[in-house]
Amino acid sequence: MPSFDEQSGVFDPNLGVTGALHDVSNALTVLLGWVSEARAAGASPEAVEHALGMVEQRARVARDLARRAIGAGPSVLAREDDLDAIVVDALDALAVESQHAEVRLAQLGAGGGGRVRGADDISQILTNLVMNALAYAPRGSQITVEAKTQDRLLVLEVADEGPGIEPARASSVFRGDSTREGGTGVGLRHARAVARAAGGNLVLVRGAARQRGARFRLTWPRADTLAPAPPMSKPASPVLQGQRVLILEDDADVAILLETALGARGAHITLATTAEELASAAKDVHDAALIDLSPIATDVQGAIDELRRGSPDLALVFISGSAVGIPELLTTSGARWVRKPFEIAEVLAALTESRTKR
Numbered sequence: 001m002p003s004f005d006e007q008s009g010v011f012d013p014n015l016g017v018t019g020a021l022h023d024v025s026n027a028l029t030v031l032l033g034w035v036s037e038a039r040a041a042g043a044s045p046e047a048v049e050h051a052l053g054m055v056e057q058r059a060r061v062a063r064d065l066a067r068r069a070i071g072a073g074p075s076v077l078a079r080e081d082d083l084d085a086i087v088v089d090a091l092d093a094l095a096v097e098s099q100h101a102e103v104r105l106a107q108l109g110a111g112g113g114g115r116v117r118g119a120d121d122i123s124q125i126l127t128n129l130v131m132n133a134l135a136y137a138p139r140g141s142q143i144t145v146e147a148k149t150q151d152r153l154l155v156l157e158v159a160d161e162g163p164g165i166e167p168a169r170a171s172s173v174f175r176g177d178s179t180r181e182g183g184t185g186v187g188l189r190h191a192r193a194v195a196r197a198a199g200g201n202l203v204l205v206r207g208a209a210r211q212r213g214a215r216f217r218l219t220w221p222r223a224d225t226l227a228p229a230p231p232m233s234k235p236a237s238p239v240l241q242g243q244r245v246l247i248l249e250d251d252a253d254v255a256i257l258l259e260t261a262l263g264a265r266g267a268h269i270t271l272a273t274t275a276e277e278l279a280s281a282a283k284d285v286h287d288a289a290l291i292d293l294s295p296i297a298t299d300v301q302g303a304i305d306e307l308r309r310g311s312p313d314l315a316l317v318f319i320s321g322s323a324v325g326i327p328e329l330l331t332t333s334g335a336r337w338v339r340k341p342f343e344i345a346e347v348l349a350a351l352t353e354s355r356t357k358r
Helices: 013-039 045-069 083-093 095-101 119-136 186-197 252-263 275-281 300-310 328-333 344-356
Strands: 003-005 010-012 080-082 104-108 115-117 142-150 153-159 201-205 215-221 244-248 268-272 288-292 315-320 336-339
Touching: 013 045, 013 095, 013 119, 013 186, 013 252, 045 083, 045 119, 045 252, 080 083, 083 095, 083 104, 083 115, 083 119, 083 142, 083 153, 095 104, 095 119, 115 119, 115 215, 119 142, 119 153, 119 186, 119 215, 186 201, 186 215, 244 252, 244 275, 252 268, 252 344, 268 275, 275 300, 288 300, 288 344, 315 344, 336 344
Parallel strands: 104 142, 244 268, 244 288, 288 315, 315 336
Antiparallel strands: 003 010, 080 115, 142 153, 153 215, 201 215
C-alpha cells in the first residue's frame, strides 16, 4: 500500500507500511474497546453478541490492512459501497470510544452521499479523523460527520468543538506535525496520501473567525465517474512455500511485518525477540533465518554457531541498520545482509539468493 510523499513527489512504500501500521493500531484500539464492552458486568446476551460482532469486524479490518500493506490484499479502489452506509458503520464501531470520551457523534446529511469505490479506505480515513477529534473534543461536546455531493465528487466533513488548529499549522499537520500526546504525525499524512491516490483529497477547512474546533474535508470521486474497477490483485506468490524461517527481531512492528509478509508467501515462521529465545528455537531445524544483530550483539558468532549446529544448511540473512554491513567474521559464512529500513522485496531476494547459493 504505497503512500504519496509530498516532499519528493513520488509514492513511498515505506510510508505506506508505516501508515498501514497506524491504521491497524486504530482498528485494534476500537476492537479492544468492544472487548471491554463484551466483558462488562451485567451486559445482556444481546449486548455481548453485538460487541463480539464488532470485535470480529475490526479484527478482519486489521488483518486486511496488514495483508494489503505487504502486497497480499486488494487495491485501494477494490470495494464499492454507499457513502452513507460507510459513515453509519464507522460511527457505530466508534461508539465505545465516543462513550469513554463523553462526546456525541452525529451524522448529518444522511441520504446526501452516493456510491463510492474504495469503501475500506474511506472508512479508515473517517475513523482516523474521528479518533483525532475525540482526543481534542471537550466532554459533553459533539463531533459531526456530514456527507454530500459536489459536482463529480462526494464530500465528507468531520467537525469537532475542540480548540481547533492554528492557521499556521494548516499545511504542516499533513506533514507529520502533531501536538497530540503520544501522536506520531503519521495519521493525517497517510490519510491524505490515500485520498490523493484515489483521485480525491483531504484538507483542513478554515471556518468563521469565531467558529470553534477543527473541520476536515475529505473529497472522493463518485463511483459513476471512474473507469471500471481494476481486477482484484493476485495473492502474494507462495515463493517460500513450506520453508521454515526463524526470525530474530526485537522491534515489535518490524517483527509483525516480517511474520505477516513471509507467512503470506507460504513460510512457517518461528519468532524470537531475545538471545535466549533464539537459543531455544535453534534446537529445531530451520531452512532460513532472518537475524537482527541487536539482540545478539554481545556474542554474534556464538549465536550463529548455535544456529548452525541445529541447522547446518541454514540460509542466513542479517537485517541491521548498521552502515558498515555485517561483521567481517561472518562474511565467509555465506550470509546476506539487508539494511534497515528495508522493503519486503529486498528480504525475499536475500532469502532466495542465500538458499540458491548454500
